[in-house]
Amino acid sequence: MKRELRRRRRKEKRGRPADAALLRITQPLHKLPVYNLLDEEALERLHQASLRILAEMGVAFLGDPEALAILRDHGARVDGELVFFDPELVMEYVAKAPAQFTQLARNPARNVIIGGEHICFAPVYGPPFVHDLERGRRPATLEDFQNFVKLAYLSPYMHHSGGTIVEPTDLPGPTRHLDMVYSHIKYSDKPFMGSVMSAEAAADSVAMAEIAFGAERIREQPALISLINISSPRRLDDRMLGALKVYAHARQAVIITPFILAGAMSPVSIPATLAQQNAEALAGIAFAQMVEPGTPVVYGSFLTNIDLQSGGPVFGSPESQMAILVSAQLARRYRLPFRGGGMFASAKIPDAQAGYESVMTMLPAIQARTHFILHAAGWLEGGLTAGYEKFALDCELLGMFHTLLNGLDISDETLALDAIAAVPPGGHHLGTEHTQRHFRDAFYRAQLFDYNSAEQWEAEGGRDAYVRAHDMYKQRLRSYEPPPLDEAIDEALREFVEKNKAAH
């Protein structure tokens, strides 16, 4: 059986009837200059403050004696469940993480590089609710989950299938990760994320990746990337530690992300919050390298402030924008891939507020040379809701960012002095040779944004962006065709899922 699966996998990789139009667009490169908010001296102060937090205040590793033993064995000072790191120790282990790695996709043309000059967009992660124009806000189901997998598969600007795009609340908690991982493999051929519900869920994710990719193959290059959150302030819980250990042992990638709402889980100060975040991220990253040196790991940031009037989290705030820029600088200082930003919004529906907020945190993430942008489409209501229309609208922006990331190339051809000379004062360039040569791909072409005259727009129904996005996502779902999946692999996966469900 195993040999047969291997053969099928090899066959799968060759001769796939690829959709040329979709495959043409791949991960863009960061050709824009990086935007650094802090100078070297200020960054050093932040770094030093983090080292003091690690050495003097410590980070709690909760409910996992094995983790504490690993930490103690590798030189950390352990006092109860509180762990203290000397600066040299932290830096020694952080340095073992690779600066860049490749995550496998079921379709090798869709493998993604995490780190370096590359950027990777992934869908929203975690919402228990979904929202669309017709049906409003409601608990998410497996059908919603699969719809979003399909929408991410269909967007040429989305490089990743993500993880828990929405929580399929219609399925039992202990086994829904099986359905999610299976759906990623079945309905998409882009790379995806593993479960962090528990150590067992992580092990199931690894087992299913082994079926789909081969056990040896995924030890060479990871087929999973998973989200290990740190519960600020200064706390890793047993659930996350369990999943982290499984993934590190299996050499699968992890994103270590302190989750901080400044003013509640940290001081009402962005610099203090950054120092705390940095200490927490470094603790998690050093631990991952103690478990398995060389584990691919991403420095993650999820940091915004609370609203000082309502106490609720604020997305799209100027404070969170600055935090993204500095977090990326810190990750760069440690030569680690960085995850941050996203199309964040506090808005409940895809209205103007959602639009403003999304760019306020997404554009700085682009400029900060972020490598992995989770929540790059679909996020609403502080992350509690995944919006169908929001997803479609955000994907339009991702397309624009593909163009933006290319930057400007100043050459004789782009300066086009001959073309300028050929058109007299007051003339137009619509028919020049230069225009004919370049107009096909000179500028980004929007699919969802409207550039018609008001009269034309009115004549076509005066549909706002929300309504247009509704029509578009529905049309896209109707057009969906699944990527090919070898029947034997599919069967082995379904068998695994059924067996494990039965065992619960």
Add this chain to the structure above:
Amino acid sequence: MKRELRRRRRKEKRGRPADAALLRITQPLHKLPVYNLLDEEALERLHQASLRILAEMGVAFLGDPEALAILRDHGARVDGELVFFDPELVMEYVAKAPAQFTQLARNPARNVIIGGEHICFAPVYGPPFVHDLERGRRPATLEDFQNFVKLAYLSPYMHHSGGTIVEPTDLPGPTRHLDMVYSHIKYSDKPFMGSVMSAEAAADSVAMAEIAFGAERIREQPALISLINISSPRRLDDRMLGALKVYAHARQAVIITPFILAGAMSPVSIPATLAQQNAEALAGIAFAQMVEPGTPVVYGSFLTNIDLQSGGPVFGSPESQMAILVSAQLARRYRLPFRGGGMFASAKIPDAQAGYESVMTMLPAIQARTHFILHAAGWLEGGLTAGYEKFALDCELLGMFHTLLNGLDISDETLALDAIAAVPPGGHHLGTEHTQRHFRDAFYRAQLFDYNSAEQWEAEGGRDAYVRAHDMYKQRLRSYEPPPLDEAIDEALREFVEKNKAAH
């Protein structure tokens, strides 16, 4: 009468019953690092390309023999109406413009500095239509114009009253500038713009500024800033030249702005368009300095691309974003204040598209260290419409930008290590001493954006941003009280307006 006016003006400046809350917020400083898109070498290539355009292709100065004579007398080569500039000549005259200047406001506490570390936000300029939720899109009237003057006056984040915020289409064209200038003075005490309808309209604007501020005073420091557009490609028309000459002779500030839609009025290439824009701007700026050396002048950019499908202009495009960054670099190279960016949108109403688009062009303008941002609030439909709700929403963003512009201060107090140490793992910071010390102004406080839970938001009517902005602008207009204006000055202005209307 003149002496009496002077006395009243002096009295006006003292003892004004200022609204403390509104006056507390003033022009923010650029404390963020500047974001340069191009390196020095690429910028130099652009600069050299512009010089070639000026020397070899020339710029047309149309219908104004006096302008041609001035150019010829100052060393430019004139061939018919086409004018050629040697590189040294351009640079010699461009260098005569000040790097920074102060524009007077009727209330001296509201004077603005244009240039250097300062940023100034001004309302949308030019739309013939207005739009609001209740009445939809309709031709703008004087009442709309005055409403927007009042809204700009009432926003603490708007530093300027602007110019032709909307075209009052209910008034006769030849004299409506009188009503506009009068309305700026009467309903606001912030600085404002002069008319560029014609040389006569410019002279009227100067005369009214002399009544309000004193003729000697405005020769020392300008009380007017006015928008001189260049009709790309490579063309200044007699109307703009006439206004430019009037303002330069009166030592009033001008913004020289090539208006370019790349792909139509320039090649389908942003670098070519930037080279062309730069040549045009330098021609206009050099001319202004030939008319009157030292004339306060701003390097303006209004550059976006056309949609290659519909031919219409695209606002919020990634291409225009890059153009803003580079334009600011060029202006910096010449030590000139820079005008660019704005809350641009192609969207017809304040929907999600409008939100995304606005930040896509406004945020880079902030990062580019722009000095004067026209269209900082209210812009819809490619500038054909001023939206009431859009204005209110944009002002919320301007508030956020005030916070953003402050950047991050890394100090012992902001790093707050004591506060971090005082809260155990898993604890919260809501009641710490550090929080109590700072929570009042730690983070930006929104007035219009919603951060409530979905349940709370639903319970309060589930109003989207559009509806909330509608309620807010109406409430603001109801709360409006005019700033004091000396009765003698008011009477003199009204007399001037009536006399000039009668003469037409």
